Amino acid sequence: MNVMLSPPKSLSKDEANSDPIVDVCDVSLQYTAGQLSILATYKVSARIFEGDRFVLLGPSGCGKSTLLKAIGGFHKPSEGEIRLRGRKVTEPGPDRMMVFQEFDQLLPWKTVVQNVAFPLIESGKVKNRKEADERARHYLAKVNLTKFADNYPHMLSGGMKQRVAIARGMAMEPDILLMDEPFAALDALTRVKMQDELLELWDDTHFTVLFVTHSIAEAIKIGNRILLLSPHPGQVKAELNGLSRNELGGPKAQTLEKDIHHMLFADKATEEVRTHG
Numbered sequence: 001m002n003v004m005l006s007p008p009k010s011l012s013k014d015e016a017n018s019d020p021i022v023d024v025c026d027v028s029l030q031y032t033a034g035q036l037s038i039l040a041t042y043k044v045s046a047r048i049f050e051g052d053r054f055v056l057l058g059p060s061g062c063g064k065s066t067l068l069k070a071i072g073g074f075h076k077p078s079e080g081e082i083r084l085r086g087r088k089v090t091e092p093g094p095d096r097m098m099v100f101q102e103f104d105q106l107l108p109w110k111t112v113v114q115n116v117a118f119p120l121i122e123s124g125k126v127k128n129r130k131e132a133d134e135r136a137r138h139y140l141a142k143v144n145l146t147k148f149a150d151n152y153p154h155m156l157s158g159g160m161k162q163r164v165a166i167a168r169g170m171a172m173e174p175d176i177l178l179m180d181e182p183f184a185a186l187d188a189l190t191r192v193k194m195q196d197e198l199l200e201l202w203d204d205t206h207f208t209v210l211f212v213t214h215s216i217a218e219a220i221k222i223g224n225r226i227l228l229l230s231p232h233p234g235q236v237k238a239e240l241n242g243l244s245r246n247e248l249g250g251p252k253a254q255t256l257e258k259d260i261h262h263m264l265f266a267d268k269a270t271e272e273v274r275t276h277g
């Protein structure tokens with residue numbers, strides 16, 4: 001069942017005036033293991049515009065991570081195509097930086113600042129080590145980690161390690177930051193704090209982010225647009241506009257949460273109706 005919900009769906013300024021940063025056109029993704037072929041997503045389309053906080057929301061196994069990897073250039077679509085600023089995505093590149101759920105994404109033998117500077121140097125994004133170090137410290141300051149810049153990752157908490165991974169991604173100033181459930185492994189309080197910090201960071205720099213979650217509340221808090229995927233294989237169920245910051249926690253947020261919940265669990269009912277109809 002594909003539902004295109006109407007709530008506040010109006011063309012954003014960017015949508016009306018510009019091309020998308022990422023254009024996902026009818027993308028099916030599959031895994032082949034021996035004779036077995038597993039379809040992860042089926043004909044998914046999405047357009048992500050400059051400055052979007054675009055959330056992919058759906059149940060476990062619906063292909064969110066696979067889609068993110070495909071946009072990252074790590075997984076080739078079996079049908080359809082993905083374009084980044086109009087160019088077909090065929091491989092990974094520094095224009096798409098990823099932040100994962102796991103805390104072990106940092107190189108343990110490098111300090112925090114070296115971890116952030118490393119991709120800047122490797123990709124040739126900056127001219128020399130000094131410039132890399134300066135830019136790394138600039139972004140570490142943005143995630144409130146100036147004091148820990150010269151520590152090693154094992155001396156940091158999980159939340160702090162995630163901040164480093166975010167700073168590392170942002171320091172590359174990519175076209176889009178791809179975040180796969182970056183806060184899912186954190187305790188509830190830290191998770192809320194990190195969500196707030198991410199929004200503050202966005203207020204500061206208006207970066208474009210694709211954020212994967214299976215938490216409805218997190219999707220509503222983070223996203224200005226939410227793409228709802230059906231259970232395995234993931235298909236677009238609805239595309240929703242998010243709420244403004246001052247509507248969070250209010251009646252509109254409650255209604256949206258209920259609507260999304262209903263859509264996520266509507267399939268079962270539909271199946272039953274179909275079976276008996």
Ligand SMILES: Nc1ncnc2c1ncn2[C@@H]1O[C@H](COP(=O)(O)OP(=O)(O)OP(=O)(O)O)[C@@H](O)[C@H]1O
Nearest residue numbers: 031038040059060061062063064065066067214232
């Ligand atoms: N390396 C792999 N080989 C074979 N099948 C895979 C592989 N990775 C994922 N899959 C399958 O593809 C489907 C989508 O997986 P994916 O990890 O993208 O889901 P997800 O929405 O990110 O789930 P979760 O919320 O649990 O992280 C699942 O059915 C999964 O079993």
Ligand SMILES: [Mg+2]
Nearest residue numbers: 064065066180
């Ligand atoms: Mg996943």
